[in-house]
Amino acid sequence: xxxxxxxxxxxxxxxxxxxxxxxxxxxxxxxxxxxxxxxxxxxxxxxxxxxxxxxxxxxxxxxxxxxxxxxxxxxxxxxxxxxxxxxxxxxxxxxxxxxxxxxxxxxxxxxxxxxxxxxxxxxxxxxxxxxxxxxxxxxxxxxxxxxxxxxxxxxxxxxxxxxxxxxxxxxxxxxxxxxxxxxxxxxxxxxxxxxxxxxxxxxxxxxxxxxxxxxxxxxxxxxxxxxxxxxxxxxxxxxxxxxxxxxxxxxxxxxxxxxxxxxxxxxxxxxxxxxxxxxxxxxxxxxxxxxxxxxxxxxxxxxxxxxxxxxxxxxxxxxxxxxxxxxxxxxxxxxxxxxxxxxxxxxxxxxxxxxxxxxxxxxxxxxxxxxxxxxxxxxxxxxxxxxxxxxxxxxxxxxxxxxxxxxxxxxxxxxxxxxxxxxxxxxxxxxxxxxxxxxxxxxxxxxxxxxxxxx
Amino acid sequence: xxxxxxxxxxxxxxxxxxxxxxxxxxxxxxxxxxxxxxxxxxxxxxxxxxxxxxxxxxxxxxxxxxxxxxxxxxxxxxxxxxxxxxxxxxxxxxxxxxxxxxxxxxxxxxxxxxxxxxxxxxxxxxxxxxxxxxxxxxxxxxxxxxxxxxxxxxxxxxxxxxxxxxxxxxxxxxxxxxxxxxxxxxxxxxxxxxxxxxxxxxxxxxxxxxxxxxxxxxxxxxxxxxxxxxxxxxxxxxxxxxxxxxxxxxxxxxxxxxxxxxxxxxxxxxxxxxxxxxxxxxxxxxxxxxxxxxxxxxxxxxxxxxxxxxxxxxxxxxxxxxxxxxxxxxxxxxxxxxxxxxxxxxxxxxxxxxxxxxxxxxxxxxxxxxxxxxxxxxxxxxxxxxxxxxxxxxxxxxxxxxxxxxxxxxxxxxxxxxxxxxxxxxxxxxxxxxxxxxxxxxxxxxxxxxxxxxx
Numbered sequence: 060x061x062x063x064x065x066x067x068x069x070x071x072x073x074x075x076x077x078x079x080x081x082x083x084x085x086x087x088x089x090x091x092x093x094x095x096x097x098x099x100x101x102x103x104x105x106x107x108x109x110x111x112x113x114x115x116x117x118x119x120x121x122x123x124x125x126x127x128x129x130x131x132x133x134x135x136x137x138x139x140x141x142x143x144x145x146x147x148x149x150x151x152x153x154x155x156x157x158x159x160x161x162x163x164x165x166x167x168x169x170x171x172x173x174x175x176x177x178x179x180x181x182x183x184x185x186x187x188x189x190x191x192x193x194x195x196x197x198x199x200x201x202x203x204x205x206x207x208x209x210x211x212x213x214x215x216x217x218x219x220x221x222x223x224x225x226x227x228x229x230x231x232x233x234x235x236x237x238x239x240x241x242x243x244x245x246x247x248x249x250x251x252x253x254x255x256x257x258x259x260x261x262x263x264x265x266x267x268x269x270x271x272x273x274x275x276x277x278x279x280x281x282x283x284x285x286x287x288x289x290x291x292x293x294x295x296x297x298x299x300x301x302x303x304x305x306x307x308x309x310x311x312x313x314x315x316x317x318x319x320x321x322x323x324x325x326x327x328x329x330x331x332x333x334x335x336x337x338x339x340x341x342x343x344x345x346x347x348x349x350x351x352x353x354x355x356x357x358x359x360x361x362x363x364x365x366x367x368x369x370x371x372x373x374x375x376x377x378x379x380x381x382x383x384x385x386x387x388x389x390x391x392x393x394x395x396x397x398x399x400x401x402x403x404x405x406x407x408x409x410x411x412x413x414x415x416x417x418x419x420x421x422x423x424x425x426x427x428x429x430x431x432x433x434x435x436x437x438x439x440x441x442x443x444x445x446x447x448x449x450x451x452x453x454x455x456x457x458x459x460x461x462x463x464x465x466x467x468x469x470x471x472x473x474x475x476x477x478x479x480x481x482x483x484x485x486x487x488x489x490x491x492x493x494x495x496x497x498x499x500x501x502x503x504x505x506x507x508x509x510x511x512x513x514x
Numbered sequence: 515x516x517x518x519x520x521x522x523x524x525x526x527x528x529x530x531x532x533x534x535x536x537x538x539x540x541x542x543x544x545x546x547x548x549x550x551x552x553x554x555x556x557x558x559x560x561x562x563x564x565x566x567x568x569x570x571x572x573x574x575x576x577x578x579x580x581x582x583x584x585x586x587x588x589x590x591x592x593x594x595x596x597x598x599x600x601x602x603x604x605x606x607x608x609x610x611x612x613x614x615x616x617x618x619x620x621x622x623x624x625x626x627x628x629x630x631x632x633x634x635x636x637x638x639x640x641x642x643x644x645x646x647x648x649x650x651x652x653x654x655x656x657x658x659x660x661x662x663x664x665x666x667x668x669x670x671x672x673x674x675x676x677x678x679x680x681x682x683x684x685x686x687x688x689x690x691x692x693x694x695x696x697x698x699x700x701x702x703x704x705x706x707x708x709x710x711x712x713x714x715x716x717x718x719x720x721x722x723x724x725x726x727x728x729x730x731x732x733x734x735x736x737x738x739x740x741x742x743x744x745x746x747x748x749x750x751x752x753x754x755x756x757x758x759x760x761x762x763x764x765x766x767x768x769x770x771x772x773x774x775x776x777x778x779x780x781x782x783x784x785x786x787x788x789x790x791x792x793x794x795x796x797x798x799x800x801x802x803x804x805x806x807x808x809x810x811x812x813x814x815x816x817x818x819x820x821x822x823x824x825x826x827x828x829x830x831x832x833x834x835x836x837x838x839x840x841x842x843x844x845x846x847x848x849x850x851x852x853x854x855x856x857x858x859x860x861x862x863x864x865x866x867x868x869x870x871x872x873x874x875x876x877x878x879x880x881x882x883x884x885x886x887x888x889x890x891x892x893x894x895x896x897x898x899x900x901x902x903x904x905x906x907x908x909x910x911x912x913x914x915x916x917x918x919x920x921x922x923x924x925x926x927x928x929x930x931x932x933x934x935x936x937x938x939x940x941x942x943x944x945x946x947x948x949x950x951x952x953x954x955x956x957x958x959x960x961x962x963x964x965x966x967x968x969x
Contacts, residue, residue, distance in 0.1 A: 063968040070964035139822025155638040159614055175819050176876070178848040178869040180786040183610040205876075206818055208861050209869050215853040226853075243857035261822075294969040305967055322777065322834050323811060331635040342823035349827025356778060356827060356834070358813060363661055364630050366935055367594025367716075368797035372804025372811060375931035379777050379811070393633040398670040398681075402698035406663050408945035414633040414664050417943060421631070421660075424938035427958035431934065438962045455969075476830035479886065480821055483879035488872060490863035503882035507893045509525035512760055513518040514749040514910075 064291055064451040067305045068438035071430045072312040075378070076319045080311075082301055089307045090299060092465035096458075097296060099258075106472025108258030110461075112266040113288035113454055117281045120271055123231065123251065127276035130194040130229075131162075132169045134184060135273050136210045137198035140261025141233075142174040143339045144270035150335035151449050152279040158187075167277040168194070173214070176206035181213055190217045190229070194276075197232045198269055200255045202239025205484060211241075226250060233268055260472050262342050263457055266450070280446040287450030295458050306455060309383075309437065310463035316381040316435050317355045323379055324355045329362035329386040329422040332444045337361070340456055347460045347471040355381070362386075363421045370425060374432045382429055385439040386422040387448075390415035519746050519906040522760045523893035526885045527767040530833070531774045535766075537756055544762045545754060547920035551913075552751060554713075561927025563713030565916075567721040568743035568909055572736045575726055578686065578706065582731035585649040585684075586617075587624040589639060590728050591665045592653035595716025596688075597629040598794045599725035605790035606904050607734040613642075622732040623649070628669070631661035636668055645672045645684070649731075652687045653724055655710045657694025660939060666696075681705060688723055715927050717797050718912055721905070735901040742905030750913050761910060764838075764892065765918035771836040771890050772810045778834055779810045784817035784841040784877040787899045792816070795911055802915045802926040810836070817841075818876045825880060829887045837884055840894040841877040842903075845870035 073080055099107040127133050135145050149170060154160060158169045171184045195214050199207045218226050227250035234241035236254040245252035253268045264270060266288055275281045298304035301311065313324055324344065326337045337359035344357040358380070360369055373380065392415035397403065409417070426436050441448045464471025486497030528535055554562040582588050590600050604625060609615060613624045626639045650669050654662045673681050682705035689696035691709040700707035708723045719725060721743055730736045753759035756766065768779055779799065781792045792814035799812040813835070815824055828835060847870035852858065864872070881891050896903045919926025941952030 066966060066968045068963035068966045070960075070966070071962040138819060142819075143823065154641070155635060156613070156642050158611070159642060175786055175816070176869050176873050177784075177786040177845075178873075179846050180610060181869065182846065182848060186609070187611050187614060203860065204822075205864070205872065206822075208858075209850055209864055209872060212850050212853060212858070212861065212864060213848065213869065215855075216851055219853060240858055240860050244855060247855055247857040291969065298969065302965075303967060305969055308967070322832060329632075331630055331632040338823075345824045345827040345831075349824075349831035351830065352832055354827050354831035356813065356831070358811065361630070364593060364597075366932060367659075367661075368598065368793075369800050369804075370935060371929040371931040372800040372809050373931075374934065375806065376800075376804035376809035376811070377777060377807055390632075391634050391637065393637060393668065395664055395667050396671055398667060398674060400670075400699060400702055402702040403663075403667070403695055405658065405695050406667065408940070408943055409660070409664055409667060412943065414631050414636065414668065417660065417664060417939075418631050418633075420942040421935070421939050423959045424935045424942055424955055426962055427938050427955040428935040430958045430961060431954075436962055438959075438966075474826040476826040476828075477821060479829065480825060480876070480879045480883040483882050484872075484876050485863070487875040487879055488863055488867065499886075500879055500882040503885045504878045504893075505525075506885060507526040507881055507891055508523035510757075511521060511523045511525070511893075512758060512763070513521045514746065514753065514760055 063442065064287065064294065064448060065305060065455060066440040067308065069308050069312065072308065072435050072437040073315060074430065074435045075433060076315050076435070079315050079318065085301050085307070085311055088466050089301065089310065089462065092462050093299070095465055096461055105258055106260050108256045109263035109266070109457060112259070113285055113292050113450070115285065117271065117285055120268060120275060120281070123253070123272060124275040127194050127272060128167055130168050131192040132171065132188045133194045133196065133273055133276050134171045134173055134188065134214065135196045135198065136173045136207055136214065138174040138204060138206045139342060140264050141198035141207065141269055142172050143342050144265025145273045146172055147265065147335045147339040148270055148274040148279060149277060151332045151444055152274065152446055153277050155331065157277065170273055170277055173210040174206070176209045181210055185217055190214065190221045191223055193229060195230050196272060197230065197241060198234070199239070199241055200235050200261065202234050202241035208240065262346055265339070265453060283446035284450035287447035288454035291451035291454040295455070306459040306462055309459045310466060312435065312437055313355060313381060313463060314467065321379050321381045321435065322355050323358050324381050324383065325358045325360050325373070326383045326385065327360035327362050327365065329384070329418050330390070330444055333385065334361050343456060343460050346474050347464050348467070348469065350469055350476060353467065353469070362425060363418060366421065366425060373434065374428055378434060380434065382434060382436045383439055384422055384426050384436060385441070386419055387441050387444050388419070389443045392416060518897065519742065519749065519903060520760060520910060521895040522763065524763050524767065527763065527890050527892040528770060529885065529890040530888060531770050531890070534770050534773065540756050540766050543921050544756065544765065544917065547917050548754070550920055551916055560713055561715050563711045564718035564721070564912060567714070568740055568747050568905070570740065572726065572740055575723060575730060575736070578708070578727060579730040582649050582727060583622055585623045586647040587626065587643045588649045588651065588728055588731050589626045589628055589643065589669065590651045590653065591628045591662055591669065593629040593659060593661045594797060595719050596653035596662065596724055597627050598797050599720025600728045601627055602720065602790045602794040603725055603729040603734060604732060606787045606899055607729065607901055608732050610786065612732065625728055625732055628665040629661070631664045636665055640672055645669065645676045646678055648684060650685050651727060652685065652696060653689070654696055655690050655716065657689050657696035663695065717801055718927070720794070720908060738901035739905035742902035743909035746906035746909040750910070761914040761917055764914040765921060767890065767892055768810060768836060768918055769922065776834050776836045776890065777810050778813050779836050779838065780813045780815050780828070781838045781840065782815035782817050782820065784839070784873050785845070785899055788840065789816050798911060798915050801929050802919050803922070803924065805924055805931060808922065808924070817880060818873060821876065821880060828889065829883055833888060835889065837889060837891045838894055839877055839881050839891060840896070841874055842896050842898050843874070844898045847871060
């Protein structure tokens with residue numbers, strides 16, 4: 060295994076759009092954008108706080124992690140950026156069936172995420188836990204996120220029903236340092252509380268307490284995670300030409316392909332452990348860059364599974380996608396052997412090969428087939444999926460996304476487009492002050508139902 | 515609860531493309547396509563077998579299901595259409611943490627799917643099972659699917675290591691009636707075997723033994739599933755005008771929106787239990803319609819979670835998507851109540867409301883916000899997520915997908931575009947007869963690596 064964090068092959072990333080490449084302009088654009096990024100934004104701008112997260116020490120979280128590890132179960136109550144990062148870290152660094160292992164095998168409390176406000180999902184979590192022996196981490200910067208607060212009420216009620224009227228023994232809130240209901244709740248009850256740094260947005264918060272606590276409770280090496288992120292940061296900050304900087308290359312390739320009608324970016328890792336990484340990436344990319352009538356749509360795929368689901372469309376459908384194929388070069392591999400049945404003779408070609416080696420060859424084969432079909436492909440390799448390399452990969456995508464946003468002249472750290480739906484929900488829920496929104500929502504919704512049919 | 519299987523509101527499904535609507539032409543086109551579908555295709559055509567599946571009796575599967583239920587664990591070894599349907603049925607009809615329940619609570623064996631050829635994922639399944647007390651259902655029509663056969667070898671080896679040299683006690687194969695390694699394996703070992711009807715393709719096979727056995731073993735009511743599918747079939751076959759047939763409407767809306775640059779179709783159910791339904795839909799839609807340089811890309815979303823991840827892009831990004839918002843109108847709801855903390859006063863608007871009612875209002879709010887932003891939205895309602903309605907929903911999407919394919923002049927039942935990658939994989943694996951493919955794959959892959967950078 061080599062020491063590199065990430066290797067990319069970009070010889071086919073601009074397939075069909077090479078004519079648009081202008082290294083001079085590009086270097087200038089990205090140098091300027093990187094400068095803004097590295098100094099933490101222009102004066103008065105916000106959202107750059109994530110850039111400093113890799114350099115923090117994990118030590119201040121140790122006491123909280125020890126506290127969490129004293130419970131049977133940890134439930135994270137949060138949605139979007141307060142859940143996807145946790146699921147990504149658990150998916151990449153924990154056993155795939157972590158909660159089904161015995162406590163001894165697991166080496167940490169069981170872990171659930173209460174993100175959606177689906178009463179059936181929330182009730183199912185309650186089926187699995189003893190609330191009195193469960194730590195609840197409630198995460199909302201504003202303290203107003205409807206789904207999160209609904210789940211928070213639900214689990215407070217469950218504590219009460221289990222005889223726990225003082226929730227401070229079981230609850231930790233992570234929220235704004237001053238404002239909002241969760242901050243007030245901490246003051247009222249004296250429960251544990253941590254702060255989401257003001258300049259860190261939800262989708263960029265995984266390397267803060269928001270993401271690190273649950274991973275640490277599950278036994279992940281969060282020190283290595285941060286060190287990996289920090290190493291990537293150093294490398295990216297230092298590389299100041301297009302040819303040397305994979306984040307510049309990804310940003311440019313996504314922009315150029317988008318301008319040429321490729322309005323989707325497909326992230327297709329070849330590793331089960333990176334499946335939830337793609338979900339996390341989809342929020343990061345979609346919310347950061349999808350605005351002002353622009354934005355390529357992130358599409359999550361998983362190799363080799365999606366060879367049997369989406370590759371037909373990828374290969375023979377329209378030329379409207381830019382592909383990122385991501386694979387670790389080392390895995391815990393297992394040799395395939397023949398069980399000695401004559402009927403399985405046709406499988407001789409598998410014998411003596413590693414199943415993981417086959418998976419990597421499938422990644423290469425898919426890249427080759429897409430390239431043959433004229434599609435743009437960026438090849439991405441990490442040495443292995445471990446905490447150090449995962450941290451570096453997280454930071455890589457955060458950096459590339461922010462850089463692309465700045466280069467496109469967008470604010471990659473806001474999400475004004477979600478406000479309308481929130482107001483409509485408040486209105487329809489009868490929240491005081493949102494009566495006009497209720498009327499408007501009803502009117503818009505009625506237009507959908509103006510033509511309807513039942514079967 | 516009403517008796518309907520599905521209600522759609524399509525007043526906003528053609529937003530912005532109304533000018534292209536031509537009911538006369540449309541009725542003619544779909545009437546012709548439906549005719550082809552109902553008679554099982556033109557002479558010599560293949561793949562229409564799924565159309566008959568709803569009308570089969572589940573009784574012939576009973577004995578096999580009883581056999582499966584005698585085991586501690588069932589492992590389905592299959593990929594794509596031999597896995598996604600199983601995951602969809604389990605996700606919709608079983609407890610979300612089914613495998614974590616006790617045997618008494620579960621009422622059936624634990625269930626795992628070995629789909630990917632990721633050695634870490636496969637080894638993790640082995641960690642969880644006692645092979646000697648596990649039933650393995652190996653599914654591959656050809657008996658040659660590399661990932662499936664690799665996993666099959668792996669678990670045969672595991673049986674052997676557990677002292678089981680005669681796998682016939684533990685293995686069931688579902689494969690071609692005559693051809694292939696799995697059929698030969700059944701003949702050699704005398705293990706149980708079932709047949710994938712010749713005219714049923716993988717992505718249309720969920721209502722055959724491929725999908726039904728594992729669901730039945732888990733205690734799902736597969737009789738109701740088939741009855742629901744059958745009821746939907748009757749309704750769709752009878753409704754022979756655009757205004758009366760929701761499948762015609764979906765097919766037309768997707769085609770017309772696609773022709774106007776909306777090259778994505780987003781399926782966004784508002785129910786955790788339908789999350790894996792979307793994965794199943796993505797294969798069905800993508801592989802059936804993504805060919806001949808055409809095809810809208812299916813995008814999976816989940817409400818309300820993706821309001822906090824993708825809705826920013828959906829609302830303010832480019833006008834390149836057609837949205838299907840799907841919600842059950844009844845759920846096992848739970849009332850939200852106030853736990854009596856002064857700090858949580860701002861949540862009063864939640865008190866006394868159902869969490870599930872809120873989720874449905876969020877679906878309406880999202881639809882309204884997207885409609886306001888000028889995006890086309892098809893509203894879809896089912897009464898509840900149960901076996902009967904799930905069966906009907908499955909058949910609805912199969913029918914609409916096949917119909918759209920026929921109307922577009924495509925063969926919705928083939929997948930020629932996956933062959934190239936398979937050949938490249940065989941070549942790279944050193945399988946005899948694929949030497950030229952190995953060279954070509956290597957050459958294409960090298961073009962990606964002709965420019966590379968490490969950090």
